[in-house]
Amino acid sequence: MLVGGALAASAAGLGTALTPALARSPQQGLPALAVGATRKVTIYAEALPGNLYGYGLAPGQATVPGPTLEMYEGDTLEVTLVNTTNQRLSIHPHGVDYSTESDGSPLHASFNNPGETRTYTWRSHEMTAAAGRRFMPGSAGYWHYHDHAMGTDHGTGGVARGLYGALTVRRRGDILPDKQFTVVFNDMQINNKVAPDTPMFEANLGQRVEWTAIGHGSLFHTFHLHAHRWADNRTGMLEGPADPSLVIDNKDLNPGSSFGFQVLAGEGVGAGAWMYHCHVQAHSDTGMAGLFLVRNADGSMPPGAQEAIDRFHGHAHDPAAAAAAQPHSHVHGG
């Protein structure tokens, strides 16, 4: 399944990760820990045109971002990374459990030299009872993975050139989406592209869409989605009327952080070519913006959407105009 310009890992052997799981009622207490599955995936790190690098699930299929990898809490993922490039590189995950050999950092000599193949093991776990009537959290989250070895010991070169992707760990009972999108704010680019070449994500009205947003690089950003909002918690939804979570439509997206949420495409607002963008004005003005095309429920184009797309493609993301709009330049006042 093509999602966000990348092949989801579900298309390459992880399909069962998206099959519905047994629901569980919070009122019934925690179930016995599930016996997790162990899945194997081979990922190819490849050089791409434009001085980019990507991860892919088959030779010649690397993309930026790489494939979305998925697990249920309790699962183990054995990632065999094939380095087809002439650079030192690795794969380092957030959120999951790994021993030092799978850390993906030069600190632990955990990387692939040029041409090398190496297996990294990522485990996960469910929440567990702790002292004091509390629980140690499980692994569920909208996490991510990235290189930690190209260019510097922190993978600055690999991350800058596209070696990153989404890693989703679900809790049993979580609602599964119809569509998944990955948005990476990486220095002044989105998925290493600038408007109008940024991804146009598409869904039909009412489809359940899962966004994973990831920050990289050395700049600060805020992710804004027009006409949709979500709870700032683990799922983007509320657990009930007493759930105190903030509801937001704009969130800090800084290097190494990630978050995710589900929305119903066009819920309460209708179909249309909605914008997503960095809300830092100097960033949106110079190209950190893209479109979320919500089609009609039958997949047809809604009125006005093509015109908006055409405007976007003619968009003058013009640094000079952006600079002129700053406070100390002159606007002819009314």
Next chain:
Amino acid sequence: MLVGGALAASAAGLGTALTPALARSPQQGLPALAVGATRKVTIYAEALPGNLYGYGLAPGQATVPGPTLEMYEGDTLEVTLVNTTNQRLSIHPHGVDYSTESDGSPLHASFNNPGETRTYTWRSHEMTAAAGRRFMPGSAGYWHYHDHAMGTDHGTGGVARGLYGALTVRRRGDILPDKQFTVVFNDMQINNKVAPDTPMFEANLGQRVEWTAIGHGSLFHTFHLHAHRWADNRTGMLEGPADPSLVIDNKDLNPGSSFGFQVLAGEGVGAGAWMYHCHVQAHSDTGMAGLFLVRNADGSMPPGAQEAIDRFHGHAHDPAAAAAAQPHSHVHGG
């Protein structure tokens, strides 16, 4: 009612938004969806001295920030924007529901040309049951609105010059405040002012004060309020002893984000001229600071407050002193 230097919309036809609503018990489950009211408000965008622009509820009354607009979940607000300026501009809300024609962005040709009048429709909704024993969030939140068309397609010129304000959507049963303040961190300024000209907000000891903080521009900030703290959730209060929310007194306030909370003025600390400021040292040192004057319960001045105000007005917000305090300059050590 004059709040934060701006006329609240309640003074111009939205007064019922602040009348107490029926309380509802979370334990009783969700009530039937309320039939929302539709209210109309006319807003005038005007040029102001000092190369600023503002929104106002009547001709000649534009302010920076603009009026605080309020809704209950389920309400609709029809905003008729009169553009009295010679600039293209618009009004774009966060958090609420709008169709593409009311998006306020040039992407959808949704703006006012110079001299034009245009109506934007903002709807809102209560939380609704979703699959999996969860709820899709309602519209309640401390949101904001701003221009999305002046200067650039993202409204960088309009935002920089003052075209912004607070938009509060309440859930039925929410506690209503005695006072409301709006603080906008916009590049290196607060409400487009620099200390000592930043707003001095005033309340009497024990009054319930509602703060809405909004970030704009292209810089990162942190909002700090002395001697008061709040839960980092939807209301600033805790839902009960098991509410896991962080309690904070300093929060990131970056472009496009907003948050709000209620405090009891001087609770546990007493009356006085308390500071609020950006905690980024280079920003507070150069003027991103203001005063929250908590008077005695009877409205009289507490001891020491006038002296503090006088010091603040004599405050040397001196870039040279700020630079000299940086780590690599010399301080004569003890």
Next chain:
Amino acid sequence: MLVGGALAASAAGLGTALTPALARSPQQGLPALAVGATRKVTIYAEALPGNLYGYGLAPGQATVPGPTLEMYEGDTLEVTLVNTTNQRLSIHPHGVDYSTESDGSPLHASFNNPGETRTYTWRSHEMTAAAGRRFMPGSAGYWHYHDHAMGTDHGTGGVARGLYGALTVRRRGDILPDKQFTVVFNDMQINNKVAPDTPMFEANLGQRVEWTAIGHGSLFHTFHLHAHRWADNRTGMLEGPADPSLVIDNKDLNPGSSFGFQVLAGEGVGAGAWMYHCHVQAHSDTGMAGLFLVRNADGSMPPGAQEAIDRFHGHAHDPAAAAAAQPHSHVHGG
């Protein structure tokens, strides 16, 4: 007890703050407000080598960061600050209750002139019932304290040179840690040090470790800890299966903010020399990184840990290499 390079206040008269408290069940409702203790502590502000300043619990024992101070909700701490330096300075707390005389800011003439001794009083409180079936939050939190008077009226000089520390306010029933670490991201340094001289924190496998992370200065940062994750809420743990908190391993750490959490050292991942670092690539590459050495349960060194430490100490935190890794420089692609 030496924690994070600093003497914990528990070693100097506050020891009872770490004795177990009576547990309380959220289901049983709130207990009567506890009668808080009043404790006195004397802190010495001293000049240190390298143009640094520190707070200490005895003459000649100042450290950067200063001692970790602890209270239970309801307690009062009387901090007598002895200024042994020739600079104006103060101590300003976050999160707790203080009157204007104890604010620590020049705005209230609340500081120590060179050579002066002055007492600052910090109070705290439990949560209290509010209107509308909500609660005003108590003082519990991973807070901090810092100078607010050296160099500028916001203490920019004192903060830059090391005048800061952690302040932990516990709720009765909170789980107590085995170890406490304080990490301060202060401009481009950690605890005013750069790798490989940043602190190496140590614990044995399975020990309950409490981290307090504090941001200072004028730059933005993100704190990342390898192979450990925590709930983004008050305790870092979940209150139960319906707790909606995000689970994270990377969090914004910006000036004036702080957060804390407890992890079990090496839980699910094993012993090893794990990295913590700022995830802003340009910051980690130039030295904002350190080690969290998780020893075996018996305190012995795990395989590979010494090699990792040696690599870290030979770490080329090389600005030139970091710059070369940026996107527009050349990497010889595969």
